[in-house]
Amino acid sequence: MLHIGIDDTDSVKGGCTTWLATEIIKELSDFDLIGSPRLVRLNPNVPWKTRGNGAVSFTFGKGKGAKEKIGEIGNFNIFSFKRGMPIRYDSHEILERIKALVLQHSHPDSEPGIVVSEVFLPEGLYWQGVTDIVTDDILSDALQGIISFGFRGSRGICGAACSLAWSGNSNNINKISHTWELIGYRKKSNWGKKRHISLDSVKKVSDLKGVFSCKDSDGKIAMVPNSPCPVLWGFRGIDYSILIDNFHDIGPEKPERWLLYRTNQATDDHLRFKEISTVKEGDSLRAEVIVSSISETIEGGHRFFTVKDFSDGVIKCAAFEPTKNFRHTIDRLKIGDKLIVCGSVNSGTLNLEKIKIIDLVTRYSKPPNPICDCGKRTHSSGKNSYYRCKKCGKKYSRPAMIECKSELELGWYEPPASSRRHLSTPVSLMPKL
Numbered sequence: 241m242l243h244i245g246i247d248d249t250d251s252v253k254g255g256c257t258t259w260l261a262t263e264i265i266k267e268l269s270d271f272d273l274i275g276s277p278r279l280v281r282l283n284p285n286v287p288w289k290t291r292g293n294g295a296v297s298f299t300f301g302k303g304k305g306a307k308e309k310i311g312e313i314g315n316f317n318i319f320s321f322k323r324g325m326p327i328r329y330d331s332h333e334i335l336e337r338i339k340a341l342v343l344q345h346s347h348p349d350s351e352p353g354i355v356v357s358e359v360f361l362p363e364g365l366y367w368q369g370v371t372d373i374v375t376d377d378i379l380s381d382a383l384q385g386i387i388s389f390g391f392r393g394s395r396g397i398c399g400a401a402c403s404l405a406w407s408g409n410s411n412n413i414n415k416i417s418h419t420w421e422l423i424g425y426r427k428k429s430n431w432g433k434k435r436h437i438s439l440d441s442v443k444k445v446s447d448l449k450g451v452f453s454c455k456d457s458d459g460k461i462a463m464v465p466n467s468p469c470p471v472l473w474g475f476r477g478i479d480y481s482i483l484i485d486n487f488h489d490i491g492p493e494k495p496e497r498w499l500l501y502r503t504n505q506a507t508d509d510h511l512r513f514k515e516i517s518t519v520k521e522g523d524s525l526r527a528e529v530i531v532s533s534i535s536e537t538i539e540g541g542h543r544f545f546t547v548k549d550f551s552d553g554v555i556k557c558a559a560f561e562p563t564k565n566f567r568h569t570i571d572r573l574k575i576g577d578k579l580i581v582c583g584s585v586n587s588g589t590l591n592l593e594k595i596k597i598i599d600l601v602t603r604y605s606k607p608p609n610p611i612c613d614c615g616k617r618t619h620s621s622g623k624n625s626y627y628r629c630k631k632c633g634k635k636y637s638r639p640a641m642i643e644c645k646s647e648l649e650l651g652w653y654e655p656p657a658s659s660r661r662h663l664s665t666p667v668s669l670m671p672k673l
């Protein structure tokens with residue numbers, strides 16, 4: 241088979257690796273696409289990432305058996321075969337054809353990489369790339385005997401290789417091995433212009449079964465990017481046929497081309513179980529912890545609190561302003577509450593992606609001040625002190641605190657879709673138990 245991985249063709253200023261993927265499929269239309277193209281997100285904490293740190297890979301061959309339509313470029317239909325047979329090809333000639341496209345379309349300050357391989361790469365490389373840093377040694381080992389090419393520094397070779405190492409079949413912690421994203425692209429003449437997608441049309445598709453990250457609960461559209469890139473929208477879900485059957489409802493602006501990707505988005509593959517005492521900068525972790533200080537708000541509306549785990553490791557957690565109402569959950573946590581925290585360590589602080597409340601300590605509220613025998617309400621004489629009647633001077637001891645119900649429920653809490661990471665599993669898809 242012919243396996244191709246590409247990465248890092250875009251930059252913070254625009255461009256899009258997945259749009260280039262559609263051009264590559266058109267260029268290689270003398271071959272059949274086996275399975276769907278794969279959009280693979282890698283470690284969200286690497287310092288040099290482009291916007292989403294996403295790489296794309298495909299498998300080409302001679303299709304066998306049934307085929308399905310998974311995309312369209314103008315009038316050109318893109319089909320995918322479930323199974324395929326190997327084909328003869330000249331790797332260097334294929335590389336030249338792809339290089340020409342990448343040179344033409346990649347952004348001048350990107351560092352694109354291309355990998356062409358007859359086989360999938362070992363899955364360990366993917367796990368290294370999604371949870372950690374892939375060193376030059378690891379990468380050169382994995383690429384023994386495999387053709388790769390990079391431009392302008394070639395950082396992209398690493399992502400391209402890692403995407404060819406993702407099987408999408410692993411049984412991960414949330415039992416979500418992969419999800420799907422159908423991406424619609426705009427006409428070139430519209431790139432950089434305002435996108436015309438109505439909230440009504442987004443609402444119509446957002447409640448379909450297994451669909452996620454279309455909009456925030458406050459109505460903000462999350463499936464339409466703000467960057468000047470060619471993407472019109474990204475429609476995500478766990479059942480690809482629902483995406484293909486319903487994307488026509490999104491509008492009024494219609495895509496000039498569209499393509500279905502199998503992805504590791506929403507899998508939580510980047511998270512690792514770790515003791516807090518062993519976490520290092522750039523780790524993404526999932527840990528069971530106890531709240532050890534209540535939330536403090538700093539300028540800008542960001543929230544910070546600390547947690548500790550059973551190893552007595554302590555870490556500061558952060559919920560930043562864009563996490564919106566998620567911060568109100570954080571504000572209501574009390575010392576002793578038991579949580580699962582998921583997030584990434586940046587400057588020694590765990591930036592929260594979601595939390596699960598496993599247990600809540602008893603909440604207490606202050607009872608009303610005692611009424612004096614004379615009928616007047618007493619006043620507190622200071623913290624932990626007695627109550628006193630101002631009229632007749634009688635003193636009363638402080639009444640016991642009243643147990644009350646927390647405003648929080650057990651379960652998962654997350655920031656809105658628009659501030660969620662591609663790799664984070666949305667709460668709607670988390671296992672119920």
Ligand SMILES: [Zn+2]
Pocket residue numbers: 612613614615616629630631632633634
């Ligand atoms: Zn009195």
